[in-house]
Amino acid sequence: MFAYIPILAVVIFILVTSLRVLNEYERGVVFRLGRIIGAKGPGLILLFPVIDRMTKLSLRTFAMDVPNQDVITRDNVSIKVNAVVYFRVVDPIRAILEVEDYMYATSQISQTTLRSVCGGVELDEILAHRDMVNERVQTILDLHAGPWGIKVANVELKYIDLPQEMQRAMAKQAEAERERRAKVINAEGEFQAATKLAQAAEIISARPEALQLRYLQTMREMAAESQTATILPIPLDFIRSFFHGPSHAAPARAGMEPAEARPAPAPRTTVELTDRPEATPDGDA
Structure with a gap:
């Protein structure tokens, strides 16, 4: 019985060395006597010693x-x-x-x-x-x-x-592009503001009472602020009356045209300058 112990040990050693375990993400390419027999795995794989050789690969990324x-x-x-x-x-x-x-x-x-x-x-x-x-x-x-x-x-x-030179050039280009966009946006804002102001002027010219309402609103906003001095804006109609009031208020005299009412211009004196020499006492030129 003891004579079979070495044989049993050899068989167990061959079985242990012939077993391979591959993970789920692994595959084994098996060569038998130099010829490929296929890819095995995953799990338990049995290889014949000496004649089989396996190359293991991973299928993960x-x-x-x-x-x-x-x-x-x-x-x-x-x-x-x-x-x-x-x-x-x-x-x-x-x-x-x-x-x-x-x-x-x-x-x-x-x-x-x-x-x-x-x-x-x-x-x-x-x-x-x-x-x-x-x-x-x-x-x-x-x-x-x-x-x-x-x-x-x-x-x-x-x-x-x-390169550093290219980075500086690209930075300048980006800065110039930003400035261009800022100028365009500013110009568009000015155009829109001018358009709205023109529309507001047309509305005020058609409705003069709108200017008075705007004036009262400005007064209320200024009075709401905590200031010691209050600046009162003078309406344009009040200032315009000083310039155009006397011309419309002064009555024209009866029987006189407006052109005759104006004073006559002062006569002008014309002096003629000549380059003739002065006359001598003898009367010779």
Whole structure:
């Protein structure tokens, strides 16, 4: 009986070393004598020692950071761009057979694609239409990494490093744009105010009592304030009576036209200057 103990120990050791447990998000590509037999998992997997070899892969989404890339845009601006790429393995067998290291290959193709896409657009497009650049990079990456069993889920530009000279120029441009908008808004406000004042003047000219109501309202607002001195505005009709009152109030004399009532202008004296020499006592010129 004791002779079977070593054999039993060897069998238990082989069983223990042949068992593998894969998580729900893991898959194992099994090679038997160098030939692939399929992807196994998740759960308990039995492998034959010596003849079977398993390569384990994760099906979760990877977030890979693309380092800074020196890029010259289409409008000849030198910038540095980095991004982050989200991808996952959808076909474990192709990810093992088609490429040696799918992580390294995806990283390299992401760097080259980012440089080529950013170099083919202008700086304003990268800054203002970043979503378009992200979508274009994602489409190219998905096209190249698809045969490797890789699915690129998303690409996002993280940081765009601009030269100091370009930052100052963009700041000046933004400041000038803000000033232009402020002037336009101010001009529009003046135009609207002038329009409303013109409409108010037409209403007051048609209804003179509206001016008196406005005058009383102004008086009430001034009286409500806590001031020691109160300034009373004088109506324009009161001032106009001093200038036009005597001309309308003075009666015209009977039998005399208005032109005759005005005093006659003083006669003018005309002096004629000549350049003739004075006469001599002998009468010679």
